[in-house]
Every structure is written in structure tokens, then in C-alpha cells.
Amino acid sequence: MNYALIFAGGTGQRMNTKTRPKQFLELHGKPILLYTIEVFENHPDIDGIVVVCLEDWIPFLKKKLSHYDIAKVIDVVPGGATGQESIRRGLDALETAVGRGHTVLVHDGVRPLVSDETISQCVASVAAHGNAVSVTPAIETIVQEEGGTVTNIIDRSACRLAKAPQCFNIGELIDAHDRARADGEEGFIDSASLMRHYGHELHTVATGPENIKITTPSDFYIFRAFVDARESSEIFGF
Structure with missing residues (x-):
């Protein structure tokens, strides 16, 4: 079975907003995070969702989940001091709820334009190869x-930008987190970096250029x- 772990624990300082974290900024009355959750809610390959959220915003999120009839969210847990710790808390919640022998798709809460096709291809890659990292080609010169x-x-034809979802076996990703904790390694930028560090061969899935992470006002x-x-x-059938 396949579960989404949606990370929404950041404060969004680069958005220059003083009113609310970026994942709760609204478009047409709906928070960005809800757009993201709905993609996984509506995908037939996704069996459940865990959301890692800023602790003070959990009551607000739960009200929104009810308002938008979100049925697949099995837990909402508070984030930690770092992204790595926050993802580990989400993994702990997944392990408690469903065990270790399933697929987890780790995804940014502020990456709402991920396509159904990308999710399907990620699920297929985990089934075939054991993992999946969503990537797009580098389209500008990298120095x-x-x-x-x-x-x-650097030859940009050989370069890719790592995006999300990043997908693994729940148990294997937990084991890598355990090793990082034992080694005192707390600075991994994402799950792909963590798994690569501990010897996993990573497999890529192409995702569309629209699969952006909303980090700055221009992204919004x-x-x-x-x-x-x-x-x-x-509306118009274009």
C-alpha cells in the first residue's frame, strides 16, 4: 500500500508574510496546503496521508480537512526543530498506524501542482526499483x-533538479533516520540525500516543470x- 507523508512544518520566511505560514496562504479561499493534500486525496493509488504541521496550526488544519471532506488523512502530527526531525515524526506516525512494509511518498506541503501522472510513476518505480526521486532537467547553466x-x-545535460515526491519503503527510510540519529547527522536537506548517504541507489522519475515549490511571492x-x-x-473546455 502507498501512503503520502506531507511535510508542512516550515514558517515560510522567504515569503515575507507576517500573517501566516506560507502553507496556509490562501488562493480562492483555500490554503495552499489543502490544494496539495487534495492531489493525494483524489489519487487512486494513495491509501492514506500523514501531515506534519506546525503545532500551533494543527487545530486550524483539522477544521479545513473537515470542511473540504478530506477522508484519507490518518494523522496530523507536530513538526520538529528541523525538516529531518519533522519527517521522522511523520514516519513514526505512519509506522504506528500501518507498519513498516509499505511505500511512503514524502512530499512538500507547498508543492501543490504535482501531477497524478508523477504520483503514479513514483508508485510504479518503488514497486520496480525500491525507490523514486522526482526530478526535472536543468535548463540553465550551472556553475x-x-x-x-x-x-x-557543469554539463547541464547531466544535471537534474531533485523535487518531490521522494518515495521509499517506510521501514528502510526509518532505518536510515535511525542511523543518522546514531551518527549525529542532523543536516540532511531531504530524504534523497539521506538515503544516498547510507548507500541506497536512487532511481529517478521525471516530473513536470510546473511541479514547483512555493517559496517566494513569485512562486505564488x-x-x-x-x-x-x-x-x-x-469551464470553457479549452
């Missing part, structure tokens, strides 16, 4: 620099444009 000087120009405007275009196509 390394030091002290304001370019030290290397792009998200709004996609949603408005989608709604127009549904």
Missing part, C-alpha cells in the same frame, strides 16, 4: 564558484496562474 569566481561549469503568482488556467479550461 560552481568560490569567492565570486567561477571555478567550474505562478501557482495562481496555473490554477486559474486550469479552472478556465474546465
